[in-house]
Amino acid sequence: MLIVQKFGGSSVGTPERIKRVAQKVVEDHRAGNKMVVVVSAMGDTTDELVSLMKEITSNPSEREVDMLLSTGEQVSISLLAMAIKELGCDAVSLTGGQAGVKTSNIHNKAKIKDIDATRLNTQLDLGKIVVVAGFQGVTPENEITTLGRGGSDTSAVALAVALNADLCEIYTDVDGVYTTDPRVVPEASKLKYVSHDEMLEFASLGAQILHPRSVELAKIYNIPIAVRSSFDFSKEGTIVQEVSKMEKELVVSGVAHDDNAARIGLYDVPDKPGIASAIFRSLAAKNIDVDMIIQSAVRNKVNDISFTIARDDLRKALSVVEEIQEKIGFSRYAHDEDVSKVSIIGSGMVSNPGVAATMFEALAGEGVNIEMITTSEIKVSCVVKSKQANQAVKAIHRKFELDAIE
Amino acid sequence: MLIVQKFGGSSVGTPERIKRVAQKVVEDHRAGNKMVVVVSAMGDTTDELVSLMKEITSNPSEREVDMLLSTGEQVSISLLAMAIKELGCDAVSLTGGQAGVKTSNIHNKAKIKDIDATRLNTQLDLGKIVVVAGFQGVTPENEITTLGRGGSDTSAVALAVALNADLCEIYTDVDGVYTTDPRVVPEASKLKYVSHDEMLEFASLGAQILHPRSVELAKIYNIPIAVRSSFDFSKEGTIVQEVSKMEKELVVSGVAHDDNAARIGLYDVPDKPGIASAIFRSLAAKNIDVDMIIQSAVRNKVNDISFTIARDDLRKALSVVEEIQEKIGFSRYAHDEDVSKVSIIGSGMVSNPGVAATMFEALAGEGVNIEMITTSEIKVSCVVKSKQANQAVKAIHRKFELDAIE
Numbered sequence: 001m002l003i004v005q006k007f008g009g010s011s012v013g014t015p016e017r018i019k020r021v022a023q024k025v026v027e028d029h030r031a032g033n034k035m036v037v038v039v040s041a042m043g044d045t046t047d048e049l050v051s052l053m054k055e056i057t058s059n060p061s062e063r064e065v066d067m068l069l070s071t072g073e074q075v076s077i078s079l080l081a082m083a084i085k086e087l088g089c090d091a092v093s094l095t096g097g098q099a100g101v102k103t104s105n106i107h108n109k110a111k112i113k114d115i116d117a118t119r120l121n122t123q124l125d126l127g128k129i130v131v132v133a134g135f136q137g138v139t140p141e142n143e144i145t146t147l148g149r150g151g152s153d154t155s156a157v158a159l160a161v162a163l164n165a166d167l168c169e170i171y172t173d174v175d176g177v178y179t180t181d182p183r184v185v186p187e188a189s190k191l192k193y194v195s196h197d198e199m200l201e202f203a204s205l206g207a208q209i210l211h212p213r214s215v216e217l218a219k220i221y222n223i224p225i226a227v228r229s230s231f232d233f234s235k236e237g238t239i240v241q242e243v244s245k246m247e248k249e250l251v252v253s254g255v256a257h258d259d260n261a262a263r264i265g266l267y268d269v270p271d272k273p274g275i276a277s278a279i280f281r282s283l284a285a286k287n288i289d290v291d292m293i294i295q296s297a298v299r300n301k302v303n304d305i306s307f308t309i310a311r312d313d314l315r316k317a318l319s320v321v322e323e324i325q326e327k328i329g330f331s332r333y334a335h336d337e338d339v340s341k342v343s344i345i346g347s348g349m350v351s352n353p354g355v356a357a358t359m360f361e362a363l364a365g366e367g368v369n370i371e372m373i374t375t376s377e378i379k380v381s382c383v384v385k386s387k388q389a390n391q392a393v394k395a396i397h398r399k400f401e402l403d404a405i406e
Numbered sequence: 407m408l409i410v411q412k413f414g415g416s417s418v419g420t421p422e423r424i425k426r427v428a429q430k431v432v433e434d435h436r437a438g439n440k441m442v443v444v445v446s447a448m449g450d451t452t453d454e455l456v457s458l459m460k461e462i463t464s465n466p467s468e469r470e471v472d473m474l475l476s477t478g479e480q481v482s483i484s485l486l487a488m489a490i491k492e493l494g495c496d497a498v499s500l501t502g503g504q505a506g507v508k509t510s511n512i513h514n515k516a517k518i519k520d521i522d523a524t525r526l527n528t529q530l531d532l533g534k535i536v537v538v539a540g541f542q543g544v545t546p547e548n549e550i551t552t553l554g555r556g557g558s559d560t561s562a563v564a565l566a567v568a569l570n571a572d573l574c575e576i577y578t579d580v581d582g583v584y585t586t587d588p589r590v591v592p593e594a595s596k597l598k599y600v601s602h603d604e605m606l607e608f609a610s611l612g613a614q615i616l617h618p619r620s621v622e623l624a625k626i627y628n629i630p631i632a633v634r635s636s637f638d639f640s641k642e643g644t645i646v647q648e649v650s651k652m653e654k655e656l657v658v659s660g661v662a663h664d665d666n667a668a669r670i671g672l673y674d675v676p677d678k679p680g681i682a683s684a685i686f687r688s689l690a691a692k693n694i695d696v697d698m699i700i701q702s703a704v705r706n707k708v709n710d711i712s713f714t715i716a717r718d719d720l721r722k723a724l725s726v727v728e729e730i731q732e733k734i735g736f737s738r739y740a741h742d743e744d745v746s747k748v749s750i751i752g753s754g755m756v757s758n759p760g761v762a763a764t765m766f767e768a769l770a771g772e773g774v775n776i777e778m779i780t781t782s783e784i785k786v787s788c789v790v791k792s793k794q795a796n797q798a799v800k801a802i803h804r805k806f807e808l809d810a811i812e
Contacts, residue, residue, distance in 0.1 A: 015461035015462050053488065056424060057488045057492040061491055064491070067483065071480045074474075077473065078470045079459065081470045082462045083463065086463040093473050098549075142503075
């Protein structure tokens, strides 16, 4: 098999940990696999570089930030390659640019445009373990770029795509994807499989095990991702793969919750074309990400619009709302800063009517009031008071019998 | 003017110092100069990386060492570019590879083969201050290399050559080249000018202000180098340039001393072809650098051979000597581990007979015994007992009236 493995910053945070990763990689290589290993910067390296930078300027050039931060991965790839060679396997480290990772020229959040795998394939054919710097690439002009949030996971998946790898293993702080947050529900079960779409929903709901970018990419190119523990290599983890490969299909795969939410309601908004876009364009202009949006049915040519945002953005959002009130012409607005979003996720939902009803029953049974509801083909989300969120998650998890799977 | 400036690791050791360098560079830019700035890794960065590496392996791959260590300069160039931009001048940082520095593929001690200055010139023409990572380059295969000892000085001079710069300024721990070591002779005078050849002799004699590699290169391409203080930018420093440009030509420019020497004498060495090469080949095979070599006139088909080496190499050298004694067939050997080399250097020497005699008189006047003598066109070196070295330097300095120049 050709396997792409990715280890995050904490997995390579010290020389000891780097040696441990090297041991694992070498074992998998000796088991007959071709290995490409993607690593992030060691532990606190990025923070240290950022704090150096802050002593120089509070407004750094984005290009120079990439020049600076990309050194972090370059240090870890060279050390990991050394550690692998120390164990008697041949290895070579490659920067993003050397590995053929071509990106757009948007510094700090570049997108991978293409990977020229020639050099990677040459090194693999020589029997070498190839260690690649995650999170980085180069533009066509050979400018160093970084990929922004979720960049290293995305690097790994993109390399797996380019190399037509059999598997992409992402080693993380958790040992797999659970039916819900085990800190909330100790009975949560580890899923053996989830679909890419389910994983995307989990990811976008605060269970940020894999960055959505990487999952999207894996979905498009149909690359299976194994989410595994970087603390215990013996654990199996969860495989994220296309639905058709699933051995067993749960109607609901998991219950996710996002506690970092706030809700804003606008009342008596005039019902005319362009109003919604004017509201959300103003919020977007201030870089405020809006999550759920609900518009009530029209009565008397006005309606109510509610939306949720990250709680940190609440002050900023309220000032936008106040600013646009007169122009838009809504009568009043209100907010609730202590709400959580609780969601059920499952590819099986689409062919199983009544799933949403079951969820609402679970909430009703606990006396949890639902403030907002949205649904998609594989997800139902409810906004509830934060203080009832854990109770809601537990009840739903139990109702769908997720405590007992496997 | 197009000026290439080089700042070493201690000059950019902290964010504060980086800002100070930025200030200097911006001043020179605003005075109307085109500026290229070459920097080393910040202060202890390289040591820190090496100590991380030692926790991983005691026998690192040279390629991976270059991958690791080259990050040091990449950090300092990005921070310096940010600091310059913070002062309102446009700047761009370039790695060795981005700056077009092409090297041989000998890792850890690559030689600069060529510089493709296209990108440098483009950036300069845009009015930018270009900050280049010293000490590094890339092979034709885009492998990252480092240049080994004296690498950053060499980078600066090579860039000055490629850009046809008017001046290469090297900022160092000293404020110029002195007629002798000011710690030994407080009356030592700072030289306004020295020739490249004189500088080479100074460098090879322990007064290691500029690495000989960089001076050689500057000599071949006739680039003037200004040696200036990184502590006090207001000081003028010393210009290293071709002889013909000198305003004033001293017969003797300076007195150098090298206290890290040891002498080995081989007695009754058979006088036949190939003997000398056999001896020095054996020493070279153990990486022992031999400095002075003196062979006495032949008597009875044997002669005596004396040579000096770095004192640290003495044990290693003696074991080589012992090993080859039988094969070479010399009767005995002896060593003296407390010797120093005292030299006078001056381009004017070649046309001034009697300079060596003046030096010997100075030594005789102090009762200093001369153990070995070698001469070149611009240098006379004497080996003396280490305990008399300072006395010798002072006497010679006085004899040539170097206390009083300028």
